[in-house]
Amino acid sequence: MWLQRLGRVLGHGHGHGHGQGQCRRHLSARIVQGTSIVVQPESESEGREAMTFPGVWLRDNCRCTECFHGSSRSRRLDWDSFDTRVRPVGVRTDQAAGQQQQQQLHVRWSDAHESSYPLDWLRQRSFDGRRQRAYLDEFYRPATRHWAGAEFQRIARHFDYGQVMAEDAALQQWLQALAVYGVALLRDAPLDGGVVRRLAERVGFIRRTTYGEEFVVQAKPGAQNFAYLSLPLPLHTDLPYYEYKPSVNILHCVTQTASPGGSNLLVDAFHIADRLRGERPADFERLCRVPVDWNDIGSEDGREFHNIWRAPVICLDAEGKYTRINHSVPQRDSHFSVPLAEVEPWYESYGRFVRLARDDAHAFKTRPGDVLTFNNIRLLHGRTGYDDTEHNSRYIVGAYLDWDIVYSRLRVLKKRSAAVQ
Ligand SMILES: [Zn+2]
Incomplete structure (x- = not known):
């Protein structure tokens, strides 16, 4: 081993000398x-x-x-x-x-x-580990802060739709809150059907699915999708049957039912997973390991589809962090392609996950002009039932964004605002 140490004395203290004359920098x-x-x-x-x-x-x-x-x-x-x-x-x-x-x-x-x-x-x-952690948590993807349902009012951030559309700082704050807490609300959006597209295009572009780009959630007789009924909608994530699952839901409330129902239910499933990890490690391990078949079979606009994806309820990355939660009772396939001995214990564990989530759900009702945005790979959402009549309807326009696009936009905004400072 040989060492070479060469320093260079730097000039005359340019600005760092605190009036003490020369400053030597090596x-x-x-x-x-x-x-x-x-x-x-x-x-x-x-x-x-x-x-x-x-x-x-x-x-x-x-x-x-x-x-x-x-x-x-x-x-x-x-x-x-x-x-x-x-x-x-x-x-x-x-x-x-x-x-x-x-x-x-x-x-x-x-x-x-x-x-x-x-x-x-x-x-x-x-x-250096600390520098790497700071880069990962601040720039790569903001570190998530998990919350219990009772904390919802404290963690939920509200933003003005017009400001988000017009000001980069407001756009950055909204996307940052969405990344950290998995949910954020925009207020005072106009009541036209183009809001979700304009908002998605302010970030990047809409993620298309089987159900199109924008979709309308309202009671439809003979609906092909369970969400298009006025029945209570149990907690779930959307589209667990896609390998590349749409990541952010944008739900724009255009008309809200006057009936007592129609409330949104939200749960931070990362928090539920944290609880299982600590309190019920065997359940946690099983829900992270046993693959479940998720499906969606039907047709939309005359086009037939047959979607299937197999993945556990709780998906982890190489560092043990959550990458994705899958949960949807209607969209869970009757095919369950696992060894026989796994079945009964898995049902017990899944039952505990569902009950913990149900007990933690926070209910609130959006008003016309509200845009609810949340992380579909992290939060469970649902809806209480409502009476749908001609004079008492509910009309929500939705669209999806992907995290790749959201994180990219957030990094561009952060780099730009750091350069301005
Ligand atoms: Zn070279």
Whole structure:
């Protein structure tokens, strides 16, 4: 192992000297164990902690025009001949020409290539756990805050429809609340049928399903879909029978029934899953593991469909975080393609999940002009029954958005507002 430590004394304190004359700023780097590089910033204003970067990662992420295509921000390194044992053979640090503040790391590699990395670029990609957590929770996807039904009034954020349509800051706040809490309400939208489309297009574009782009929820005789009845609608997620399930519901209340019913029911199923995880680990494990067949069979506008997707009620990612909740009694298939011994225990566990959710449901009634938006891969929703008559109807226009599109919009807004500050 050999060390190389080169610092460069920076000029005359440009703005960080607090009137004490010269301020010396260094950036140093050294190779450790032959393969990694430790970068030690010593600036006055920003983090000074040493950062360790594996050589192979640095070489893979070389910023030169041969390795990286700037305008498409894409790696163009030839991986067919990439040597994963590549090693740094020399490091030095200096400042980029003409950029007083921008310090750089330069590396010479065993494959005779040379690379340069700005300190800020390195810092943003530090392998330090706290920095990575902050990036994931603030920029990748906002960390979720789970809530019990009794907390609904405290966590539910309200936004003005007109402001969201006109101001990027309001749009960002709405999408952030939706990401964190899984629900947010817009108020004072006009009562025309185009609101959900305009709102979806303010974010990105509508996610089309079997039932079209915009859909109308009102009592229809002989309805093909259980939601299009005035009966009570038990708690569920929409479209569990799609592998790529629509992620955000937008429900615009145009006309609300005057009958006592027709209330929305909402439950944060991530909270229900948290409770099972803590109180009933065997139920939790079963609901995370046993795949369930979900289906929807019928026709819409003369086109027949036969949708099936198999997935557990609670879906987890590689870190054990919830990725998706599936629950719909009407849309649960009578095919249950699991070993016989799994069936009865699964029913017991599912029964407990359903009861916990029912007991936690928060009921509230939207008014004409309200737009209820919520996360369909996280929340369960339902509706109390109502009397549907000619003079007592309920008319809701809905559409879906996908999280890919919502998160992308949120990141663009965050980057833009951070650049303005
Ligand atoms: Zn390169």
